[in-house]
Amino acid sequence: MSPGVFITLEGIEGAGKSTVAAWLSQWLGERGLTVRLTREPGGTALAERVRRIVLERGSEQVSAEAETLLMFAARAIHLDNLVRPALAAGEWVLSDRFTDATRAYQGAGRGVEPQWIEALAERVHGDLAPQCTLLLDVPVKLGLARARARRGESDRIEAEAQAFFERVRTGYLALARREPQRIRLIEAAAPVESVREQVAAALQPWLTAAGVRT
Ligand SMILES: Nc1ncnc2c1ncn2[C@@H]1O[C@H](COP(=O)(O)OP(=O)(O)O)[C@@H](O)[C@H]1O
Numbered sequence: 338m339s340p341g342v343f344i345t346l347e348g349i350e351g352a353g354k355s356t357v358a359a360w361l362s363q364w365l366g367e368r369g370l371t372v373r374l375t376r377e378p379g380g381t382a383l384a385e386r387v388r389r390i391v392l393e394r395g396s397e398q399v400s401a402e403a404e405t406l407l408m409f410a411a412r413a414i415h416l417d418n419l420v421r422p423a424l425a426a427g428e429w430v431l432s433d434r435f436t437d438a439t440r441a442y443q444g445a446g447r448g449v450e451p452q453w454i455e456a457l458a459e460r461v462h463g464d465l466a467p468q469c470t471l472l473l474d475v476p477v478k479l480g481l482a483r484a485r486a487r488r489g490e491s492d493r494i495e496a497e498a499q500a501f502f503e504r505v506r507t508g509y510l511a512l513a514r515r516e517p518q519r520i521r522l523i524e525a526a527a528p529v530e531s532v533r534e535q536v537a538a539a540l541q542p543w544l545t546a547a548g549v550r551t
Pocket residue numbers: 348349350351352353354355356357483484486487525526527528529530532
């Protein structure tokens with residue numbers, strides 16, 4: 338059996354990751370592929386508990402370093418218990434966020450040293466990278482307006498100011514320039530229909546390899 342395909346979705350709040358993830362998993366499923374839709378931080382019962390710790394708005398301080406370590410702790414659990422077994426079973430794993438989010442949020446957004454993040458990434462999943470990362474890019478104002486319209490209560494990271502998300506967006510765009518083969522830029526301010534077309538086009542090589550006609 339050929340190993341599955343690991344696809345990640347990235348972008349700031351309100352970019353449309355969850356919207357694309359739900360549509361894409363169904364769309365791939367309808368084309369005969371076995372898809373595992375998951376998210377980070379979280380994705381397994383234990384990793385979702387770490388997610389609650391990292392996102393809750395409590396009275397204690399959570400430093401950028403603590404946040405980074407919690408993200409990688411959740412990631413290690415997620416990889417061992419869900420991502421690696423699913424890929425080994427030939428499934429397509431679709432993850433709403435992965436390590437690029439740590440690079441963009443904790444790195445570019447909070448100023449955590451990139452070398453330290455890369456050392457953790459190498460240690461936790463040096464053998465494994467997404468085949469394709471869909472970076473949904475929107476202006477910060479639009480993303481935040483969409484995210485606000487979606488729900489009232491924001492979590493600890495969503496509560497950050499616009500300047501923080503500007504740094505995160507800039508960080509994501511820098512990653513895309515560095516790894517243009519892996520990270521596909523999706524113009525996500527566009528209507529949903531256009532976003533879907535861009536996503537399907539970006540995945541074409543893997544769809545073709547899997548014998549899926551689009
Ligand atoms: N291309 C789009 N055009 C307009 N609205 C969108 C688009 N994509 C998503 N939305 C809406 O914006 C909000 C945030 O989308 P969501 O998928 O939850 O973003 P994310 O998961 O990246 O935070 C949702 O209410 C969703 O319906």
